[in-house]
Amino acid sequence: MTPIWLKLLPASLRARIEHRPNLQKALTNTGWLLGDKILRMGMGLLVGVWVARYLGPEQFGLMNYAMAIVALFGAVAGLGLNGIVVRDLVQKADGASLTLGTTFLLQLMGGFLAFVLAVVAISVMRPADDLARAMVAILGFALVFKASEVVKYWFESQVRSKYTVWVENGVFLILAAIRVGLILVKAPLLAFVWAALAETALAGSLLLLVYARQAGWLLNWRASRSRAKSLLMESWPLILGSMASMINMRMDQVMLGSMVNNTVVGNYSAAVRLAEVWLIIPGIIGSSIYPSIIAAKAKSEELYRKRILQVTKLMATGVLPAAVIIFLLSDQVVHLIYGQQYAAAGTYLAIYIWTGVPYLVFFVLNQMFYIEGLLKAGFVVSIFSVVSNVLLNFMLIPLYGGIGAAISTLITAVGSTLLSLAILNSKTGIFLNNRK
Template structure:
């Protein structure tokens, strides 16, 4: 994380807001089509390999072919769409074309699913972290040699390819090359039928997460995207903390879920409460020193990013609570409810951006993102299950009550 942040900041300073914005616009634009690469297959493939280990080659090869086809389709859709969105912007055409081609090579991530099924994710970590470190060094070399913007797009593509090759080499140390040679039409159809609803979910999530940058680029230009992206990279770097906590406490939540409802909600509200106050405290500190942080990290050309950072940092409060609460959807087997919330949030994000970017510029995009992150919890709490909303609200003061610490001890 530290290396990524340092190199990312260096790249931003080198490129400047205009070019950095063009680069991030292309990344965000391509991300909208990423759901066609995964096809919602990841958890399904892992499940099927565990259930039918004797069919592992058929499952993996069928998934690989589907992902390869999906990657090709996603590449064509992304590249064709940018010509429609920005017909006269040749730089955007090149950037999107280069970055989007990485989706074809992401089909090699199918190998990661094998490692997951064998509880050997360390090989994925080694392959991807190795590629990341190598390309971080390459980016430094590019900066020192004053390389043009498109070379950084090629570096992003190279990282995907190198990670895929690393996965393949680790796989071949344990298995033969048979994974790619046993696709089954029947298996492919079954996998696709199981995964296609998650394609919509993936698209909604990407719209939810990336539409602010795309709308900023369309309404205010690449420089605005560059300034905005600089701020969000600082505020979003902390999101790994609630993610790690969520993964680590999931077994405990499962255990308490099956013991009693009261115990489950006690633990859920305690964890969410800690994350709320921790994220809020972090937000207040970042807000207080936002100008100094932006000046130190990015320089004077990104000065406007300080106000964006002061707003966007509080998205982490909502995100951290949401990441933990999402475990309840999984345990209740109500992930479709979560998808409805995501859809409502994505719609709110688009509508708010249309209104607030025009009124407040880049700060409007930050406000839109913050408010849209709150929309799923409030709307689902009012329309579907009031406990979704009340659990979030109660967790804020639940953790402050000393009597609650004595419960279940």
């Protein structure tokens, strides 16, 4: 069946696409994911800004500090299985029920472990802060529902992400309305934390129901010790790598909260959220292209090299215009969106926005680590990132506060990308010799 959007294209462009069903599926899938992220970006930014204005930098900072603590252990819940499971579902479709069932069980256990670790961590870091400990406990329990993400892996492997978009957008809109209601009734901080848990729990439950309707009952899933062992044997470097990635993304907020104060965390988190908005669209394009890169590898090395180079160039150049504009207008952007109470966030944003360029290139390189089976090499890069980020934060945060955290993140992003390029070139030569 010809997609409706294809009929709307100019004849010359349509002729290049209409006889390529795999490309049509990838473009349709990308469209759904982009629509999802654009809605979330728009509505989420609007409601998120309203919440930030309502709470003020100190309470907003405390909430983000708690979220950062939980996020540090989120990688334990996911067990680094995303890319591996999608790859196996694409390449070994006949073993889908065993892969899905085993992955679900592993991530359920991983979610409980991550929840316990998060609670222990906040109890050690802030033993006398009852509010912070309660927030981490509530937000941490949401990690248990991460097991439902196995459904997203399946839909991603089938290039049918519209179903997950329907579910997650519906839940997102409901909870956005609830958050607005909480602001209007002047609800306390903890109410917004409960809303975050409700969103995750409802979305996870509905994803499982949608899968049951589209693909079959969950009782058809099977799990085995041998399959679990094979998945974990392959994913253990990715578990550590995912933890390292999350440390790079959230450790700055945790260290600011521990070494400075909640208000600085609030300003810094406001800047980070604005910067991350511009990374959503290129990141979604890359995720949608991932299955086609795997398929290209199976067809020919030449096609695979061409795809990788095209996507790398797209990622490297796609975010540059936004980075330049935000850098030049960072103070005005922050004042317009968050108000004068978040004035300090402008400087943080001007620095942090540049992390998007190396981050998106690294996103593509990380996919290559999966496809080439160089997971241990990817782990080396992750360890470098963690050591660099933590050491730089320890040195720069006491001197420059939030500015030091932003500089540390930028230096680490650039260094990690350059190291990844060097390793992949030494193993494959793909970026130096892309033609045979």
